Amino acid sequence: MYQYTETDQTLVDERVAQFKRQTEQYLKGELTEDQFRALRLRNGLYVQTHAPLLRVAGPYGLLNSKQVRKLAYIARHYDKNYCHFTTRQNIQFNWPKLELVPEILAELASVQMHAIQTSGNCMRNTTTDHLAGVCVDEIEDPRPYCEIIRQWTTLHPEFDYLPRKFKIAVSGALHDRAATQFHDIGLHLVKNDAGEIGFRVLVGGGLGRTPIIGQVIKPFLEKKHLLSYLEAILRIYNLFGRRDNKYKARIKILVKESGLDHFSDRVEKEWLLLRDANELSAERIEAMKLEFTPPAYDLDAASDTSFEAHKAANKAFATWVDHNTAAHKVPGYKAVFLSLKAPDSPPGDMTDVQLDAVADLSDQYSFGEVRVTHRQNLILADIKQADLLALWQQLDSLKLATPNIGTATDMICCPGLDFCSLANAGSIGIAKEINEALDDMDYIHDIGDIKINMSGCMNGCAHQSVGHIGILGVDKKGAEWYQITLGGSSENTAAIGERLGPSVAKDQITRAIVDILDVYIKNRLEDESFLDMVNRVGITPFKEQVYATS
Amino acid sequence: MQLVKDKEIVNDTWRYVPEDADLGEGDITVSLARWKSDQQSLLNHKGKVGLRLLPSDGVDSIVDDLDNIQLIELEFPDFADGRLFSHAWLLRSRYNYHKEIRAIGHYIPDQVFYLSRVGVNAFLPAKSSDLPFVLANLNDFTVKYQNSVN
Numbered sequence: 001m002y003q004y005t006e007t008d009q010t011l012v013d014e015r016v017a018q019f020k021r022q023t024e025q026y027l028k029g030e031l032t033e034d035q036f037r038a039l040r041l042r043n044g045l046y047v048q049t050h051a052p053l054l055r056v057a058g059p060y061g062l063l064n065s066k067q068v069r070k071l072a073y074i075a076r077h078y079d080k081n082y083c084h085f086t087t088r089q090n091i092q093f094n095w096p097k098l099e100l101v102p103e104i105l106a107e108l109a110s111v112q113m114h115a116i117q118t119s120g121n122c123m124r125n126t127t128t129d130h131l132a133g134v135c136v137d138e139i140e141d142p143r144p145y146c147e148i149i150r151q152w153t154t155l156h157p158e159f160d161y162l163p164r165k166f167k168i169a170v171s172g173a174l175h176d177r178a179a180t181q182f183h184d185i186g187l188h189l190v191k192n193d194a195g196e197i198g199f200r201v202l203v204g205g206g207l208g209r210t211p212i213i214g215q216v217i218k219p220f221l222e223k224k225h226l227l228s229y230l231e232a233i234l235r236i237y238n239l240f241g242r243r244d245n246k247y248k249a250r251i252k253i254l255v256k257e258s259g260l261d262h263f264s265d266r267v268e269k270e271w272l273l274l275r276d277a278n279e280l281s282a283e284r285i286e287a288m289k290l291e292f293t294p295p296a297y298d299l300d301a302a303s304d305t306s307f308e309a310h311k312a313a314n315k316a317f318a319t320w321v322d323h324n325t326a327a328h329k330v331p332g333y334k335a336v337f338l339s340l341k342a343p344d345s346p347p348g349d350m351t352d353v354q355l356d357a358v359a360d361l362s363d364q365y366s367f368g369e370v371r372v373t374h375r376q377n378l379i380l381a382d383i384k385q386a387d388l389l390a391l392w393q394q395l396d397s398l399k400l401a402t403p404n405i406g407t408a409t410d411m412i413c414c415p416g417l418d419f420c421s422l423a424n425a426g427s428i429g430i431a432k433e434i435n436e437a438l439d440d441m442d443y444i445h446d447i448g449d450i451k452i453n454m455s456g457c458m459n460g461c462a463h464q465s466v467g468h469i470g471i472l473g474v475d476k477k478g479a480e481w482y483q484i485t486l487g488g489s490s491e492n493t494a495a496i497g498e499r500l501g502p503s504v505a506k507d508q509i510t511r512a513i514v515d516i517l518d519v520y521i522k523n524r525l526e527d528e529s530f531l532d533m534v535n536r537v538g539i540t541p542f543k544e545q546v547y548a549t550s
Numbered sequence: 551m552q553l554v555k556d557k558e559i560v561n562d563t564w565r566y567v568p569e570d571a572d573l574g575e576g577d578i579t580v581s582l583a584r585w586k587s588d589q590q591s592l593l594n595h596k597g598k599v600g601l602r603l604l605p606s607d608g609v610d611s612i613v614d615d616l617d618n619i620q621l622i623e624l625e626f627p628d629f630a631d632g633r634l635f636s637h638a639w640l641l642r643s644r645y646n647y648h649k650e651i652r653a654i655g656h657y658i659p660d661q662v663f664y665l666s667r668v669g670v671n672a673f674l675p676a677k678s679s680d681l682p683f684v685l686a687n688l689n690d691f692t693v694k695y696q697n698s699v700n
Contacts, residue, residue: 006695008697009689010692010693011693011694014691014692014693015691018660018690018691022660024673034660035629035660038629038630039660046555084554121630121632151695151696152696153697154663154695155691155695156696157635157663157667157668157694157696157698158632158635158636158639158667158698159633159635159665159667160632160634160635160664161629161630161631161661162632163632235636235639238633238635238636239633239636243631243633255652273644278697295639302673307565484700540555
């Protein structure tokens with residue numbers, strides 16, 4: 001895992017000092033609301049319904065145990081004993097006091113963390129595959145490039161006042177787990193016909209109000225040109241992106257309105273002027289790769305026989321292994337998902353006690369490293385199979401072992417009306433209600449792989465438009481209503497969900513979701529997943545059921 | 551009026567000439583439209599002539615004129631409009647403009663570090679009371695991750 005150099009540390013320390021001064025100036029009335037808003041947003045600070053919200057960067061989702069303990073400390077001392085993990089691998093605190101935020105940022109800086117550019121119209125935290133470096137389908141580990149991009153985007157002097165926010169995601173595996181097709185720039189490590197590895201570059205994807213699938217702008221970009229190509233895209237966007245209407249200001253609209261060909265021509269022309277003077281040296285790439293070398297794996301891990309024996313003897317353990325672990329490239333190891341979707345807790349939330357315990361478990365079992373997933377869960381990426389039983393028992397006692405990863409109750413959910421000033425409708429309460437309706441774990445496992453995403457407004461923080469089932473909260477004359485979409489996907493075969501029909505009332509939404517799942521159970525072919533069935537039969541049978549009973 | 555130029559507080563010797571006003575005497579700046587429509591009299595002007603650019607003014611259109619332009623003012627209508635950051639970068643890095651580039655209008659002192667990195671070397675703040683903040687904020691960071699002009 002990357003360790004800060006003196007430069008990195010100086011930069012975050014100076015940023016803390018800068019924000020401390022800005023906060024003091026604001027409190028003295030020397031900065032206007034608008035001015036301070038732009039500055040605080042670039043330090044992750046929103047002002048929400050009840051209190052400020054501080055979004056902390058989880059650099060491409062990677063945290064060490066010391067950082068996790070610091071999050072616990074902050075939750076305990078500055079918040080109400082919990083924090084929230086987001087779909088972009090970040091961490092949110094819902095109750096910090098504005099005047100104490102500089103102090104919190106200083107705490108974060110002491111463990112090589114920051115909240116720089118986690119909001120505002122600037123380049124955001126770069127995200128990647130949560131199984132990077134350990135998955136079995138990897139072309140190349142994307143994390144060294146993520147760190148190179150993290151540094152390049154951080155305090156970029158030319159691109160900090162963009163028309164709108166800007167998100168970059170990198171994937172290094174065959175299976176896209178980073179939703180690269182739904183980012184302003186998606187980078188996918190690929191091998192060309194000559195066997196060289198480079199990037200397929202996508203541009204103009206995005207969710208939110210106008211979900212659009214990104215288009216390929218460069219089928220193969222040599223690694224040495226990574227930063228010059230990003231710079232070319234950003235400069236064209238900064239100069240020509242719309243600034244007259246914030247709903248049309250994302251790069252996806254620029255690409256759509258100018259057409260991919262015209263946009264690519266502009267980028268290409270700009271890039272050719274930059275390319276040769278801005279190469280990323282092979283030495284820099286190699287040096288960065290050394291920051292992400294594999295930990296000292298036990299090469300004998302697969303010789304353990306206890307794991308299979310425990311699975312055979314303990315059904316609950318076997319079920320958890322089936323659902324909450326993923327294959328690992330090293331024999332005898334597994335990547336373990338910690339479910340933050342226990343039935344009675346808001347999706348993605350974690351208490352200070354859980355955070356501390358997970359930090360200890362990561363030290364004990366997983367080289368002191370924790371990852372944040374795109375579906376608001378955590379991962380301990382390097383667990384020996386011989387340790388799985390003991391780990392499971394401890395996770396179970398922490399309520400972090402609900403065997404529901406990838407199932408109907410592993411919902412992505414935004415904070416919704418309970419916390420967010422933008423929301424039209426509640427989401428946490430609905431998630432709880434759906435959870436209660438689906439309280440039979442065998443039924444959930446029978447439904448199998450399904451992604452339910454729920455956002456409280458059309459800004460779509462929970463990516464409802466790419467949920468296999470998407471739920472979107474809307475306001476209808478002051479009442480909370482919910483619009484349902486089916487068939488979305490953020491994986492390789494990216495798709496935007498199709499609207500089922502008119503929105504349903506709050507007291508009908510859980511029933512509607514249960515209806516949809518029933519239609520699937522009754523009509524699926526053998527081994528057919530929910531998404532496959534929707535793609536085969538379309539939305540009609542679901543529609544008939546949902547609206548027949550309403 | 552005073553401004554910060556090359557990290558020092560100096561007096562402003564320039565005057566902006568509005569669209570239809572006489573050029574008068576001394577060192578003046580004009581809009582891009584005036585520069586394009588009135589170039590002959592501007593070239594004959596006894597003092598120095600500079601140009602005031604808005605975010606929507608394309609830098610490309612003045613590339614051939616840069617030898618005759620002694621100052622470029624980048625006027626922020628709104629501090630959130632980041633196009634001028636690219637304009638400054640283009641003027642310095644691509645078109646090798648070495649004379650004064652000055653930020654004016656509604657930017658905030660908290661932006662001057664970035665502005666100086668993309669090549670702006672003079673700052674006329676909206677309020678003269680901001681001069682000390684401009685000077686101080688030029689030193690917000692001692693480290694950087696990217697290449698730019700500075």
